[in-house]
Amino acid sequence: MKKQNFDTIFADALKCNHCGICLQNCPAYREGKQEKYGSRGRVQIACLLAKQKLNLKQDGQDISEAVKTCKNCYNCTVLCPAGISPQNINERLKNILKITTEIPQKSFLKNLIFKIYFRKSFNKTDNLFITSSRNFKQIKHSLDLLKKNNFESSLYKESVCFTPYTIKKLPNFKIYIFDDIENYRLIKNAILEDKIKLDIKQILFITQIIKPKSVKLKDDSLIVLSNTYLTQETKEKEKKLFEVFKNKTLNFVNNRYYYGPIYNDKTIEYLKNVPQKTFITLSERENKFLNKLIKKYKIDKGIISLVNLLD
Amino acid sequence: MRDKKFKQALNEITSILGDKNVLTSRLNLLLNSYDSSPLKARPEAVLNIKNTRQIAPVLQILNKYGFAATARMSATNHDGACLPLKGGFVLNLAALDKVLEINIKENYAIVESGVINQDLQDLLEPLGFFFAPDPASRTFSTIGGNFALNSGGARSLRHGGSMQNLLGAELVLADGTTLNLNKENPLLHLLVKSEGTLGIITKLKVKITPLPTHKETLIAGFSNLKDTMQAVQKIISLGFIPSALEVMDENALALTAYKDTELKTLLIAELEGNKKQISEDTKPIINIFRNNKAKEIKTNLTASELEIIWNTRAKAALALAKQANGFVSYDYAVERPKLAMTVEFVQNILKKYNLRGTIVFHAGDGNLHPNIIFDDNNPYEASQIKLAIKEIDNFIFGVGGTLSAEHGIAIQKRAAMNIFFNRDTLNLFRKIKNTLDKKDILNPQKILPLYENKKQDIPAWAQNFYDDATSTKEFDFKQIKTLNKIIDFDKQNYTLTVQANALIEDLNKKLNPLKFYLPTSQKKGTLLDLFLSGKDTAFADYVTGLTFVCGEGLITVGGKYVKNAAGYDLIHFMAGTQGAFGAPLIFTLRLLPEQIKSKTNKNKFTIDETLMKLKKVFDKNNIFKPSIFKGYLDEETKL
Numbered sequence: 005m006k007k008q009n010f011d012t013i014f015a016d017a018l019k020c021n022h023c024g025i026c027l028q029n030c031p032a033y034r035e036g037k038q039e040k041y042g043s044r045g046r047v048q049i050a051c052l053l054a055k056q057k058l059n060l061k062q063d064g065q066d067i068s069e070a071v072k073t074c075k076n077c078y079n080c081t082v083l084c085p086a087g088i089s090p091q092n093i094n095e096r097l098k099n100i101l102k103i104t105t106e107i108p109q110k111s112f113l114k115n116l117i118f119k120i121y122f123r124k125s126f127n128k129t130d131n132l133f134i135t136s137s138r139n140f141k142q143i144k145h146s147l148d149l150l151k152k153n154n155f156e157s158s159l160y161k162e163s164v165c166f167t168p169y170t171i172k173k174l175p176n177f178k179i180y181i182f183d184d185i186e187n188y189r190l191i192k193n194a195i196l197e198d199k200i201k202l203d204i205k206q207i208l209f210i211t212q213i214i215k216p217k218s219v220k221l222k223d224d225s226l227i228v229l230s231n232t233y234l235t236q237e238t239k240e241k242e243k244k245l246f247e248v249f250k251n252k253t254l255n256f257v258n259n260r261y262y263y264g265p266i267y268n269d270k271t272i273e274y275l276k277n278v279p280q281k282t283f284i285t286l287s288e289r290e291n292k293f294l295n296k297l298i299k300k301y302k303i304d305k306g307i308i309s310l311v312n313l314l315d
Numbered sequence: 316m317r318d319k320k321f322k323q324a325l326n327e328i329t330s331i332l333g334d335k336n337v338l339t340s341r342l343n344l345l346l347n348s349y350d351s352s353p354l355k356a357r358p359e360a361v362l363n364i365k366n367t368r369q370i371a372p373v374l375q376i377l378n379k380y381g382f383a384a385t386a387r388m389s390a391t392n393h394d395g396a397c398l399p400l401k402g403g404f405v406l407n408l409a410a411l412d413k414v415l416e417i418n419i420k421e422n423y424a425i426v427e428s429g430v431i432n433q434d435l436q437d438l439l440e441p442l443g444f445f446f447a448p449d450p451a452s453r454t455f456s457t458i459g460g461n462f463a464l465n466s467g468g469a470r471s472l473r474h475g476g477s478m479q480n481l482l483g484a485e486l487v488l489a490d491g492t493t494l495n496l497n498k499e500n501p502l503l504h505l506l507v508k509s510e511g512t513l514g515i516i517t518k519l520k521v522k523i524t525p526l527p528t529h530k531e532t533l534i535a536g537f538s539n540l541k542d543t544m545q546a547v548q549k550i551i552s553l554g555f556i557p558s559a560l561e562v563m564d565e566n567a568l569a570l571t572a573y574k575d576t577e578l579k580t581l582l583i584a585e586l587e588g589n590k591k592q593i594s595e596d597t598k599p600i601i602n603i604f605r606n607n608k609a610k611e612i613k614t615n616l617t618a619s620e621l622e623i624i625w626n627t628r629a630k631a632a633l634a635l636a637k638q639a640n641g642f643v644s645y646d647y648a649v650e651r652p653k654l655a656m657t658v659e660f661v662q663n664i665l666k667k668y669n670l671r672g673t674i675v676f677h678a679g680d681g682n683l684h685p686n687i688i689f690d691d692n693n694p695y696e697a698s699q700i701k702l703a704i705k706e707i708d709n710f711i712f713g714v715g716g717t718l719s720a721e722h723g724i725a726i727q728k729r730a731a732m733n734i735f736f737n738r739d740t741l742n743l744f745r746k747i748k749n750t751l752d753k754k755d756i757l758n759p760q761k762i763l764p765l766y767e768n769k770k771q772d773i774p775a776w777a778q779n780f781y782d783d784a785t786s787t788k789e790f791d792f793k794q795i796k797t798l799n800k801i802i803d804f805d806k807q808n809y810t811l812t813v814q815a816n817a818l819i820e821d822l823n824k825k826l827n828p829l830k831f832y833l834p835t836s837q838k839k840g841t842l843l844d845l846f847l848s849g850k851d852t853a854f855a856d857y858v859t860g861l862t863f864v865c866g867e868g869l870i871t872v873g874g875k876y877v878k879n880a881a882g883y884d885l886i887h888f889m890a891g892t893q894g895a896f897g898a899p900l901i902f903t904l905r906l907l908p909e910q911i912k913s914k915t916n917k918n919k920f921t922i923d924e925t926l927m928k929l930k931k932v933f934d935k936n937n938i939f940k941p942s943i944f945k946g947y948l949d950e951e952t953k954l
Contacts, residue, residue, distance in 0.1 A: 045346045
């Protein structure tokens with residue numbers, strides 16, 4: 005193997021002061037719960053290679069296990085206070101190790117749309133959603149689906165397709181949301197350097213408004229199906245849709261609308277006894293989990309994922 | 316020999332946790348040897364704990380062979396609290412991330428120790444509740460870590476830090492004993508806030524608080540620090556308790572959206588309560604801003620503006636990180652009237668040693684954070700920081716402040732403990748640690764300084780009590796009767812330092828006409844009785860300083876500052892112990908601008924094995940209220 009100068013390749017990684025801000029926002033860490041599987045760990049691997057405390061011959065196996073886990077969500081890059089991109093560093097590690105992993109682009113984005121849609125506290129009219137040309141078609145399709153099913157988007161007023169050449173044509177909105185990290189950085193820098201004059205209050209990358217799953221879906225864990233506030237208009241429609249958890253809701257929040265949480269032992273009884281015949285989940289993962297539970301405890305109910313309802 | 320023992324321990328643990336969860340590869344060890352501080356220490360093995368029941372058997376094995384066990388979750392603390400100084404085993408508890416129960420009728424939540432602070436907040440918000448401790452790291456730090464170090468945050472001025480929001484805990488001691496502690500048990504706060512040196516927290520029962528109906532955030536920019544601090548002082552001394560009162564200095568502002576303005580400091584005040592109360596409070600506070608020459612005042616901020624402000628505040632420390640690869644953050648607290656001069660002193664020291672840094676502070680509770688950056692590859696700069704911090708330590712001690720308000724001591728501030736605590740207190744800390752963890756396996760060598768180099772003078776007034784407490788005949792509580800005078804009534808700081816046997820009635824007569832109130836609704840008896848009986852459940856939360864005598868000598872913990880995370884929490888420990896562990900002589904209390912309704916509690920603590928061990932540390936001759944432990948201690952000698 006040709007000798008490589010890791011200290012020049014990973015010069016940016018050495019800027020990391022392991023503050024950990026990216027760690028708990030890394031979906032791979034949330035899943036694996038080990039330093040090795042998290043963004044901070046992967047940057048530190050690069051540092052250790054640069055400092056020659058690790059080498060590919062001895063630790064290659066371990067390193068490739070670690071770098072494979074990255075889900076390319078860019079949370080780390082958005083958050084990093086030192087201004088480095090852990091995701092990009094990981095890509096370089098992958099190149100060195102000649103690892104190629106597929107990014108589950110399609111389902112990832114689809115999931116994002118729904119998560120964003122159900123995200124609370126989002127300002128309705130001031131937002132502009134900017135998609136890259138790569139994703140535009142996919143997203144447009146998903147949004148059309150939403151509209152067809154009478155779900156008004158509370159996320160944004162307008163969505164545009166973005167290329168670096170259209171910077172000057174961007175309409176004036178208070179909040180810009182990007183789905184492409186390079187475009188996000190481009191605009192952010194352009195505004196910091198006063199290259200474009202727009203009255204923008206906030207520039208967000210898509211994953212900044214969605215967080216990785218807060219709790220793991222294990223047998224003895226709690227699931228939150230959603231903790232969304234509903235708008236007045238959609239209330240009636242959605243109420244019907246989510247009536248499954250009404251009793252539980254009353255118990256918890258005195259008439260306020262809330263889905264979940266589901267506990268294992270305590271809630272099995274409850275799940276068995278609710279009058280509704282079907283449960284609706286917001287994501288595929290929750291769907292799988294609920295399916296497992298139902299088989300295990302022989303509960304006679306059906307489960308539909310919301311995504312399927314809309315498709 | 317050690318290698319053989321290590322292998323045996325590893326084998327036994329592997330049979331409990333499984334192959335996959337015992338990590339010994341070089342990569343894994345290196346990746347568990349750092350935290351948010353510049354310090355490093357490498358473990359010999361990393362154990363992934365998957366459920367709370369695994370901790371006790373693992374600790375039993377480690378205790379048997381005498382190997383160190385250091386708990387680690389997000390590893391985001393600033394002082395090396397989760398670094399394995401003696402090597403040994405790191406227990407990775409990150410997978411203990413379940414919220415077990417949320418009860419909004421009785422206002423509590425039960426969580427495992429690895430739940431992220433913000434995750435709990437997110438669950439509570441739709442239910443109309445929040446969790447009060449909100450360190451700037453809340454989106455990435457765990458609740459277990461928050462409590463082990465008594466983290467506070469911007470809003471702890473009104474709602475208290477971690478210790479004030481603790482209702483119960485399950486933890487495992489060094490020998491593998493699992494303890495379930497409720498609020499009546501004196502051990503609760505002592506063991507939880509031990510930075511993992513006395514026990515490993517597995518579950519916590521924490522207080523949750525209803526969201527305020529209204530909030531109003533006021534922002535004022537000033538052209539110098541002095542004006543800002545005068546405004547802060549005025550707000551505090553008029554009895555307002557904002558939910559947050561934050562200040563950023565010019566260096567911090569330069570890193571944020573406010574970089575191009577002429578403003579030198581920014582003051583953020585957040586008020587909460589009902590609409591009427593807020594609108595009543597807003598006007599006088601704005602007047603205070605004006606009278607103290609505020610350059611810019613903003614009110615009625617929109618939601619997105621607010622988000623920007625709080626993001627700016629939260630990232631003020633981290634924004635520094637861009638400029639260097641080394642970063643240290645300190646967390647002193649002083650009594651509030653002395654904050655201005657302290658900040659000025661710290662700024663001068665930073666200048667003197669040519670250090671790059673910012674100061675942000677929770678002005679409302681006198682807590683300041685000097686954040687300093689340095690080049691990790693430049694040993695000279697690191698040594699300059701050490702000198703600067705030494706000078707600041709001495710200054711803070713001189714003005715009666717605390718070494719740590721919310722980060723804990725761990726390794727970084729360990730040596731400075733000798734400055735801030737007297738000999739007897741440090742000895743007592745040491746004995747508590749040695750008794751509960753005989754082989755020093757739990758997070759070894761943290762908190763306590765390695766070398767003892769301090770003499771202690773006993774003040775003349777306390778000599779008698781000291782002699783009696785260290786003798787072998789029964790301690791006569793009647794002799795404390797004469798201790799009933801007010802030592803210091805600080806109207807500016809809203810604190811009262813008073814001798815232990817002062818009558819509540821007398822104090823009320825003096826304080827109430829001036830609109831100051833004791834933090835209890837009990838009207839009769841002495842402070843001593845109230846404190847030792849534990850009948851007012853929240854009273855100890857407002858005791859910020861305590862001097863007492865016990866078999867170990869004259870012990871002083873805390874002071875006139877509102878927040879404290881230095882050393883073990885002996886104040887909550889002593890509260891409710893009926894006098895069996897020593898006799899309080901002086902209290903420092905937080906005063907309140909209005910009367911509160913306190914809850915009463917009639918349950919007394921129950922004696923268990925661990926308490927009995929500690930009794931022997933505090934009172935080896937059983938001379939303090941001997942009747943309480945008499946039967947138990949006799950029984951043990953018989954056995």
